[in-house]
Amino acid sequence: MTSLPEKLIGAAAPRPLDAQRSKLPLLLALVVAVGGCVFPFVVTSTLTLSLLTQALIGAMLATGVGFLVRQNGMVSFGHALFYGLGGYILGVLVSRGIVPIELALILAIVVPTVLAFVLGLVITRIPGVAFGMLTLACAQAFYELALKVRGLANGDDGLAVTFPARIFGVPVSLLQDPHSMFVICWVVLMIALGSLWLLMRSHYGLLTFAIKANEERARFIGYETLVPRAAIYAISALLAATAGVLATFYNAFISPDMLHWTLSGSALIMAIIGGTKAVWGPALGAVVFFFIKEIAGDATEHWPAVIGGILIVVTVFVPIGLSGLLVRVFSGRRA
Amino acid sequence: MNATSSQPFALQGLDLSRVYGGFRALDGVAISVPKGEVRGIIGPNGAGKSTLMDVLSGRAASWGGTVRLGGRDIGALSPRERRQAGLARSFQKTNVFAELTIDEQIRLAARSVEIDNSAEVLDKLELTALRSRLAADISYGDRRRLDLALALVGRPQVLLLDEPAAGLTVEESLAMARLLRDLALEWQVTVLLVEHDMEVVFGISNRITVLHLGKVLAEGTPDEIRSNPVVVSAYLGSSVE
Ligand SMILES: Nc1ncnc2c1ncn2[C@@H]1O[C@H](COP(=O)(O)OP(=O)(O)OP(=O)(O)O)[C@@H](O)[C@H]1O
Ligand SMILES: [Mg+2]
Numbered sequence: 001m002t003s004l005p006e007k008l009i010g011a012a013a014p015r016p017l018d019a020q021r022s023k024l025p026l027l028l029a030l031v032v033a034v035g036g037c038v039f040p041f042v043v044t045s046t047l048t049l050s051l052l053t054q055a056l057i058g059a060m061l062a063t064g065v066g067f068l069v070r071q072n073g074m075v076s077f078g079h080a081l082f083y084g085l086g087g088y089i090l091g092v093l094v095s096r097g098i099v100p101i102e103l104a105l106i107l108a109i110v111v112p113t114v115l116a117f118v119l120g121l122v123i124t125r126i127p128g129v130a131f132g133m134l135t136l137a138c139a140q141a142f143y144e145l146a147l148k149v150r151g152l153a154n155g156d157d158g159l160a161v162t163f164p165a166r167i168f169g170v171p172v173s174l175l176q177d178p179h180s181m182f183v184i185c186w187v188v189l190m191i192a193l194g195s196l197w198l199l200m201r202s203h204y205g206l207l208t209f210a211i212k213a214n215e216e217r218a219r220f221i222g223y224e225t226l227v228p229r230a231a232i233y234a235i236s237a238l239l240a241a242t243a244g245v246l247a248t249f250y251n252a253f254i255s256p257d258m259l260h261w262t263l264s265g266s267a268l269i270m271a272i273i274g275g276t277k278a279v280w281g282p283a284l285g286a287v288v289f290f291f292i293k294e295i296a297g298d299a300t301e302h303w304p305a306v307i308g309g310i311l312i313v314v315t316v317f318v319p320i321g322l323s324g325l326l327v328r329v330f331s332g333r334r335a
Numbered sequence: 336m337n338a339t340s341s342q343p344f345a346l347q348g349l350d351l352s353r354v355y356g357g358f359r360a361l362d363g364v365a366i367s368v369p370k371g372e373v374r375g376i377i378g379p380n381g382a383g384k385s386t387l388m389d390v391l392s393g394r395a396a397s398w399g400g401t402v403r404l405g406g407r408d409i410g411a412l413s414p415r416e417r418r419q420a421g422l423a424r425s426f427q428k429t430n431v432f433a434e435l436t437i438d439e440q441i442r443l444a445a446r447s448v449e450i451d452n453s454a455e456v457l458d459k460l461e462l463t464a465l466r467s468r469l470a471a472d473i474s475y476g477d478r479r480r481l482d483l484a485l486a487l488v489g490r491p492q493v494l495l496l497d498e499p500a501a502g503l504t505v506e507e508s509l510a511m512a513r514l515l516r517d518l519a520l521e522w523q524v525t526v527l528l529v530e531h532d533m534e535v536v537f538g539i540s541n542r543i544t545v546l547h548l549g550k551v552l553a554e555g556t557p558d559e560i561r562s563n564p565v566v567v568s569a570y571l572g573s574s575v576e
Contacts, residue, residue, distance in 0.1 A: 203446060206435070210443055213434040220392065220430075221440075221485055222418035222447030 036186040040179045049178040051294055052287075056185035057246045058270060059286035060192065061263075064239030066271035066282030067196055071205070071232045073212040074124065077132045077264050078139030082112040082237040084259030085142065086244030091161040091254035092153055101167045108248075109241050116237030120230030136261055143259040158255025161248060175249040185246055189283060192239055196279045199235075208232050240267075269307060273314050275321015284323055343406030345370040345525035346422070346493045350400035351390050352549075353383075360386040361397070362549035366527075368493075373519045373526045375540030375557075377533075379570055382546040384529040385427055388495045391527070392424040393417045404493060419448065423491035425482045427498045427529070433471040437462055437481055440470065441488060448489025459514065460484045476507050483511075487518070493525045494518075500532050508532050512539050533571075537561070545570060 040049055065079050086108045093104035123134045146152060153159035163172040174180040199205045211218045211225045218225050248254055257263070266289065267282075274285020292310060296303035318325050344367045353361040361383045368374045376384050389395035391402055393414040402410045404422050412420065432440045437457075445451040457463045460480040465473055470481060483499050496515070500508035512535040519526050519539075530536045536543065536557075543560045545552040553559075553566045560566055 203443075206439055206443060207446075210432050210435055210440065213432045214430065216394075217426075217430045217432060217485070218443075219414040220394075220418060220424060220426075221444040221488070222415050223443075224413070224415050 033190045036190070037183055039186070040182050044179075046178055049182050051290060053178050053182045053185055053250060055287045055290035056182065056189055056283075057243050057250065058267070058290060059283035060185070060189055060243035060246065061240050061267045062270035062274065062282035062286040062289075063189070063192060063196070063279070064236040064243070065264075065267045066274065066276040066285075067239065067279065068233060068236040069271060069276040070279070071200070071208045071212060072124065072229055074229075074233070075132050075268065076135040076236070077261065077268065078135030078137070079236070079240045079267055080259050080261065080263040081135070081139035081142050082116060082240035083244035083247070083263065083267075084139075084146070084254075084256075085112045085115070086241030087248040087254045087258045088146065088153060090245050090248045091159055094163055095153075095159060095161050101164050101172075105167065105245065108245050109238065112241035112244075113234050113238040117230050117234035120233035121226060124229040124233050125226065136264070139259060139264060140261060143256055143261070146256040146259055153254055156256060158253055158257075161252045161254060163249070163252065172249070175246075176252060181246075181250050185250075188242065188246065192242070193279050193283065196235075200279065204228070204231075269311055272311060273322060275318075275323040275325075277320060278323040278327060281321050281323030284326075285321065288322065344368055344403070345372070345405060346391065346527065347403040348387070348391055348397075348400065349403075351387065351402070352398045352400060353386050353390055353395060354398060359549045361390060363400075364546070364549070364551055366544055366551070368525055368527060370492075370525055371519060371523045372541045373515065373528060373539050375536035375543040376527060376529045376546060377531075377536055377543060377560075377570065378546035378552070383549040384546055385497055386549075387546065388424060388497045388527070388529060392422065392495050415447075418491075421492035422495070423486040423489070423493070424495035425486045425497060425499055427501065429475075429478050429482050431470045431478055431481050431485065434469065436467050436469055437473070437484075438466040440481070441466075441484060444485050444488040448491075450490045451488075452490055453488055456484050456487045459518075460487070476503055479503060479507075480511075490522055491524060493527070495527045497529045498531060499528070500530060500535050508535055511535070515539055 043049065061079060061083050064082070065076055068074050068076055089111055090104050090108035093099050093107065094101055099107070119138065123131055126134060147155050149155065165172060175184065200209075207218070207223060208228045208231075211223070211228055215225050244258060247258070270285040270289045271282035272285065273288055274283065275281035289307065292307060293303055296306040300306070314321060320328070347367045349365050351361055351364045352359065364383070364387060366374075366387070376387065378384055386395065390397040393412060397410065400410070401408060404417070404420055407420070409417050409420060409422070435443075441453045441457060445453045457466060460483060462477065462480060462484060465477060470478060473481070479499060479502065483496070486494055486496070499515070500511050503511065515526060515528065516539040518524055528536065528540065540557055542554065542556055544554045545560060545566050547569050552569060553563050555563065561571070
């Protein structure tokens with residue numbers, strides 16, 4: 001059972017992950033990343049691709065929520081705020097023709113990120129459930145705003161967004177066709193996951209992880225802890241805003257639903273089902289979530305109950321989530 | 336003390352007070368420690384020893400009073416700034432990063448200071464062989480040494496140690512005492528050592544401060560403290576003759 005490297009290292013066994021650290025996971029990641037891009041050429045069903053595109057957008061949002069859990073240990077019940085805000089900024093600015101679409105896109109991503117950073121400087125000081133409630137309250141405030149201020153985007157009715165023909169020279173129609181949009185969302189998601197993975201392995205990743213593990217000691221070894229916490233919150237908001245932007249392009253429609261707490265809740269459920277220890281866990285959870293929703297939704301209108309049941313099973317029996325389970329199975333590690 | 340009165344003390348706390356719900360945990364304490372000295376701090380449970388460490392290190396704010404590090408007023412600085420100014424501490428309750436490997440946390444500690452002596456610290460504290468292990472997976476004694484190691488990285492000028500030998504075996508405590516004495520000599524680091532293990536304190540301290548009910552009861556060389564009737568009746572009893 002003892003592998004050669006283990007024998008060489010001897011008694012002082014390294015942490016299991018190090019022992020398994022080979023080229024294999026990286027190779028696997030590459031295969032998956034490339035595989036996704038050719039997927040629409042294999043599966044040509046528009047319906048399936050459309051569902052998967054929605055799933056990828058959900059995956060982006062869930063990745064943001066999960067990253068916050070992993071790196072800050074904080075559970076957000078209000079990430080729809082950044083998702084919806086991204087969508088609204090893009091949708092409203094483009095519809096009103098206030099700024100060029102390229103600038104609208106940049107603002108739609110930058111504004112929620114900066115907002116999250118500033119907000120994070122205040123609310124990431126607050127631990128536990130109180131933090132979750134604050135995120136929920138902030139998101140609901142924006143939801144009410146979108147609902148009540150009809151002049152903004154027709155309140156409850158939502159706003160159909162008419163895009164100009166091109167963005168950065170690329171036809172916008174590509175962003176609305178599931179065949180091409182699937183690939184675009186896939187590439188964006190892969191870039192996001194790759195960046196997060198690199199971040200996690202960097203000094204800053206280690207520092208934020210350490211702050212999560214023991215904030216007080218981090219201060220006493222010479223680190224300021226608030227800015228790193230807020231920065232992680234901002235990064236997770238950046239992912240959510242990106243998801244909101246993709247959704248707005250794809251659906252050409254914005255409505256207060258994009259800011260509703262049920263969306264934040266779904267994203268959290270996806271992250272929990274997928275597991276947050278691996279960066280790609282929440283994304284996997286999102287895909288599973290969408291498929292369950294689709295299949296169970298065909299059978300019964302009570303599909304949320306099915307999701308709820310699965311959530312209970314996962315939290316009780318597989319608290320490490322599906323990604324944790326997969327890693328365990330494939331690395332041949334004992335429980 | 337006369338010899339050093341013209342130059343600044345390595346660490347000085349003046350008129351330090353702290354009240355917890357009407358209870359004076361620290362009541363106008365003054366302490367001045369010259370460079371390179373190992374200062375033992377003893378006193379019964381609840382005397383305010385940890386509170387003094389907290390106030391000096393910035394974990395808790397003093398109600399009035401001053402804290403000086405090498406003559407510089409650091410009373411308004413955060414723990415991070417105090418650490419970067421050369422004041423490091425360990426904790427009475429082991430305070431390490433359970434989810435990080437020893438190597439990772441030592442590396443992190445080294446990044447925030449100017450001198451990277453992590454290899455030396457790991458070596459001195461006999462943690463080198465454990466460096467790739469998670470702190471959660473090592474023994475209690477190893478974790479105590481890791482706690483100390485996190486404070487030693489960067490060769491701080493002043494070390495505040497809150498019962499580093501708590502829970503260690505007699506052998507381990509004595510090894511720790513030897514290590515601290517060597518460090519004080521070798522690095523010229525100033526040490527404030529809170530410790531219940533009298534053998535350790537009396538063995539390595541140049542001077543000892545006795546706290547009682549938040550006040551300084553006595554201060555002097557180990558011999559003076561041992562024979563001080565007030566200290567003996569209030570604290571030492573017959574445990575040290
Ligand atoms: N955070 C706190 N809140 C309330 N009371 C506190 C707090 N910290 C300390 N105290 C009280 O202040 C007094 C001094 O506590 P401190 O921890 O400084 O004592 P100590 O000398 O370190 O004792 P020990 O030898 O048990 O470690 C105690 O009565 C304690 O109950
Ligand atoms: Mg104490």
